[in-house]
Amino acid sequence: MAxxxxxxxxxxxxxxxxxxxxxxxxxxxxxxxxKCPPRYQxxxxxxxxxxxxxxxxxxxxxxxxxxxNIWSKDEIAAHLEGLGSSKQEVLDVFWVRREDxxxxxxxxxxxxxxxxxxxxxxxxxxxxxxxxxxxxxxPLVSVDLDVREDETKRVVSMELTKEDLQxxxxxxxxxxxxxxxxxx
Amino acid sequence: xxxxxNIIIHSLRSIGCSIDESVESLxxxxxxxxxxAAVKCLRVISGLTELPTSLPPGMSARFRLGTTxxxxxTDLGYRGEIGYQTFLxxxxxxxxxxxxxxxxxxxxxxxxxxxxxxxxxxxxQRAISAELARRLSxxxxxxxxxxxxxxxxxxxxxxxxxxxxxxxxxxxxxxxMPTGCGDLSKKIPKEIKAYYSKDLPLVSHQPLxxxxxxxxxxxxxxxxxxxxxxxxFEWNQQGLAxxxxxxxxxxxxxxxxQKRIADQLRQGVQRGEAAASGTADLMQLVNSMSDxxxxxxxxxxxRFTHTEKLQFAQDAEKxxxxxxxxxxxxxxxxxxxxxxxxxxxxxxDELGGLTSKLENLELDMKKFNANMQQMEEQIGLEKRKxxxxxxxxxxxKRTLDLLPDAENNIVKLQSVVDSSAQRxxxxxxxxxxxxxxxIQQYREVKELNENRVSEAQKKLxxxxxxxxxMKEVADETRAKDDLCKQLMSEYERMTKDxxxxxxxxxxxxxxxxIKRQKEDIEKVLIDTxxxxxxxxxxxxxxxxxxxxTDEVIFRDAKKDEGVRKAYKYLAxxxxxxxxxxxxxEETGGILREIRDLEDQLENESHKKTTANLEKIxxxxxxxxxxxxxxxxxxxxx
Numbered sequence: 078m079a080x081x082x083x084x085x086x087x088x089x090x091x092x093x094x095x096x097x098x099x100x101x102x103x104x105x106x107x108x109x110x111x112k113c114p115p116r117y118q119x120x121x122x123x124x125x126x127x128x129x130x131x132x133x134x135x136x137x138x139x140x141x142x143x144x145x146n147i148w149s150k151d152e153i154a155a156h157l158e159g160l161g162s163s164k165q166e167v168l169d170v171f172w173v174r175r176e177d178x179x180x181x182x183x184x185x186x187x188x189x190x191x192x193x194x195x196x197x198x199x200x201x202x203x204x205x206x207x208x209x210x211x212x213x214x215x216p217l218v219s220v221d222l223d224v225r226e227d228e229t230k231r232v233v234s235m236e237l238t239k240e241d242l243q244x245x246x247x248x249x250x251x252x253x254x255x256x257x258x259x260x261x
Numbered sequence: 262x263x264x265x266x267n268i269i270i271h272s273l274r275s276i277g278c279s280i281d282e283s284v285e286s287l288x289x290x291x292x293x294x295x296x297x298a299a300v301k302c303l304r305v306i307s308g309l310t311e312l313p314t315s316l317p318p319g320m321s322a323r324f325r326l327g328t329t330x331x332x333x334x335t336d337l338g339y340r341g342e343i344g345y346q347t348f349l350x351x352x353x354x355x356x357x358x359x360x361x362x363x364x365x366x367x368x369x370x371x372x373x374x375x376x377x378x379x380x381x382x383x384x385x386q387r388a389i390s391a392e393l394a395r396r397l398s399x400x401x402x403x404x405x406x407x408x409x410x411x412x413x414x415x416x417x418x419x420x421x422x423x424x425x426x427x428x429x430x431x432x433x434x435x436x437x438m439p440t441g442c443g444d445l446s447k448k449i450p451k452e453i454k455a456y457y458s459k460d461l462p463l464v465s466h467q468p469l470x471x472x473x474x475x476x477x478x479x480x481x482x483x484x485x486x487x488x489x490x491x492x493x494f495e496w497n498q499q500g501l502a503x504x505x506x507x508x509x510x511x512x513x514x515x516x517x518x519q520k521r522i523a524d525q526l527r528q529g530v531q532r533g534e535a536a537a538s539g540t541a542d543l544m545q546l547v548n549s550m551s552d553x554x555x556x557x558x559x560x561x562x563x564r565f566t567h568t569e570k571l572q573f574a575q576d577a578e579k580x581x582x583x584x585x586x587x588x589x590x591x592x593x594x595x596x597x598x599x600x601x602x603x604x605x606x607x608x609x610d611e612l613g614g615l616t617s618k619l620e621n622l623e624l625d626m627k628k629f630n631a632n633m634q635q636m637e638e639q640i641g642l643e644k645r646k647x648x649x650x651x652x653x654x655x656x657x658k659r660t661l662d663l664l665p666d667a668e669n670n671i672v673k674l675q676s677v678v679d680s681s682a683q684r685x686x687x688x689x690x691x692x693x694x695x696x697x698x699x700i701q702q703y704r705e706v707k708e709l710n711e712n713r714v715s716e717a718q719k720k721l722x723x724x725x726x727x728x729x730x731m732k733e734v735a736d737e738t739r740a741k742d743d744l745c746k747q748l749m750s751e752y753e754r755m756t757k758d759x760x761x762x763x764x765x766x767x768x769x770x771x772x773x774x775i776k777r778q779k780e781d782i783e784k785v786l787i788d789t790x791x792x793x794x795x796x797x798x799x800x801x802x803x804x805x806x807x808x809x810t811d812e813v814i815f816r817d818a819k820k821d822e823g824v825r826k827a828y829k830y831l832a833x834x835x836x837x838x839x840x841x842x843x844x845x846e847e848t849g850g851i852l853r854e855i856r857d858l859e860d861q862l863e864n865e866s867h868k869k870t871t872a873n874l875e876k877i878x879x880x881x882x883x884x885x886x887x888x889x890x891x892x893x894x895x896x897x898x
Contacts, residue, residue, distance in 0.1 A: 099456075099459065099460055100459075110435070111434075111435065112467065113469065169456075170456070172452060173452050181435075196432065196433070198430050198431045198432070203385075203389075205389070214386070221430070260514075261499070
């Protein structure tokens with residue numbers, strides 16, 4: 078289906094000036110990797126909005142397909158037959174960015190749990206005194222866990238004393254041990 | 262004495278005595294200062310607070326203050342002459358002795374002692390309090406007066422961030438940077454080069470916000486460091502033991518992991534199939550689908566469940582469409598409800614029947630499968646038996662064929678058997694011939710191999726030990742560096758303390774002085790001893806000469822008159838000389854006494870006796886006056 082449906086989009090790409098093709102494609106792949114995708118404003122003179130969407134979607138899918146089917150260089154080239162002169166350029170881009178995309182897509186694929194930890198942040202505080210004790214000197218750590226749950230991000234914040242933190246770390250270490258066991 | 266005075270004055274100032282800047286020695290202290298300093302010292306040492314720091318106007322009160330001070334000092338363990346006069350009519354030496362005692366008794370700054378034991382936490386506390394003090398030193402300004410909440414505070418002025426409205430989360434993004442540029446000998450492929458030079462944005466442009474740059478870079482660095490560490494750890498633990506190159510080890514690990522994942526996935530799919538066949542799960546799935554349709558949210562799941570869901574979703578849609586078609590018929594709600602219920606009941610029954618049938622069928626299938634396997638096994642067994650029997654039959658048939666001409670055949674067979682035995686022996690001897698060198702070779706090779714293996718193991722062990730040592734040494738270096746830093750900072754703090762350096766300098770000087778004095782004393786002692794010896798020698802000589810002369814002259818004196826006179830003169834001379842010596846000794850003694858007295862005189866004159874006497878006189882007069890007024894008052898009553 079890609080071949081028949083692909084040709085109009087491949088034709089569309091020819092409208093783009095040669096020197097912008099690689100920039101556009103790199104931008105699209107950046108978008109796949111979770112960075113800034115290219116903006117329509119920069120390409121508004123070349124394509125209408127619908128065409129833009131078409132081109133973007135098509136090449137994104139194509140880039141993912143190269144990884145999904147583990148195509149060799151020649152196989153990718155075979156799928157880009159309709160491009161003509163800019164074929165080599167597109168091929169180069171796909172080939173160079175293979176690793177980046179693979180890494181990101183792998184992460185996405187691995188995230189099969191309902192809730193996943195995306196990022197975390199911590200800060201250390203020293204409580205000098207409280208309303209009852211004049212000199213407390215208790216270290217506290219506040220941990221923020223960025224959790225993705227059903228495509229929405231949630232921040233779980235908690236404040237831990239030294240013992241609590243030790244507990245958290247031991248449980249995480251136990252989890253890590255399980256992962257390591259899987260690895261070997 | 263100047264050093265001692267300096268130290269005393271420094272200590273007194275540090276406990277809060279108001280001593281004028283121009284005062285440099287105890288000589289310049291007057292009574293007020295002395296009393297104030299002594300009282301403050303006593304307050305610090307023993308917590309006596311009822312004593313006034315300033316001199317009272319009344320003479321008797323002054324006297325009482327002096328005596329209390331003296332009493333307090335003796336209570337503290339001051340050994341030496343002390344009384345009210347020490348404070349009120351002071352002389353320098355006494356005062357110095359008293360203050361030296363008091364300064365010695367002053368408690369050491371408690372901070373110093375704790376600092377040495379508790380180091381880090383105390384330093385932190387001190388730093389915190391210093392920082393807070395610095396921040397409190399300036400006035401508060403409203404947030405709109407500061408950019409990014411930065412304010413200039415303290416001396417020397419430094420930028421301080423107030424509040425937290427301008428702070429950001431530590432949010433890291435993945436950043437990409439060119440790799441492999443450090444090694445110029447390796448050529449980077451053309452297309453990668455083009456990507457790096459043309460399309461890869463600078464690292465500073467990659468994060469969405471400016472303030473994410475630093476976290477991103479830190480995160481990237483940390484990530485690389487930890488991955489390297491983890492790899493090293495693993496390589497040390499397992500990689501080296503496996504005796505593969507790094508690439509081989511990685512490839513093997515990858516293979517293993519892939520196989521494992523594939524296994525897991527297969528199991529998961531099987532389990533999923535098993536679960537999907539249950540009716541209860543099906544109902545649940547349909548329910549969840551209808552919920553999900555409303556929420557339009559995507560949950561992650563295995564591909565299998567996704568397709569399952571999609572199929573059932575289509576079914577559900579179809580069903581809904583059918584219901585939708587039936588919907589418009591004009592029927593009352595109750596009927597509709599009833600009908601629906603009936604229908605549901607019917608469908609449920611049907612479903613139940615079907616599932617039970619299905620289960621039965623499955624059970625049957627399993628049974629049949631098991632039967633089939635059993636049958637196949639049996640067939641295999643039979644076939645094997647058959648073959649054996651066929652073999653046996655063939656042998657028997659041949660023997661039966663040979664039976665008619667039995668004797669001839671027996672002889673033939675015997676010869677055949679003999680020849681084959683001969684051949685066997687031949688072969689065996691040949692085999693032996695070949696075998697011996699081969700076994701020899703095999704043994705050698707085996708030994709070599711074993712040697713190699715043990716050597717390799719030894720080397721591996723060595724490598725591991727070396728690596729561990731490397732790590733240890735690195736840790737040690739780090740620890741030493743830390744210690745060095747801490748000591749340096751401590752040292753810097755210490756050098757600021759003038760007092761301490763003055764003390765040490767003074768102590769060194771004193772030690773030097775004492776040494777020199779000791780040498781002098783020894784020299785003088787040697788001198789004295791030699792002189793004493795000389796004197797002794799001389800007196801001895803004198804005595805001997807006198808006795809000899811005395812004897813000679815005495816012998817002659819019997820004969821000659823003139824000699825008798827000479828003997829008399831000799832006796833007189835001796836007596837006179839003895840007297841003279843005695844007188845000289847006495848003069849020496851008196852001179853020494855005079856010197857002592859002069860010293861005493863000087864001492865006394867140092868004690869400002871006349872001034873003190875005048876003072877005492879005036880104080881005495883004042884006291885008398887006070888007494889007389891008191892008596893007058895008493896009489897007036």
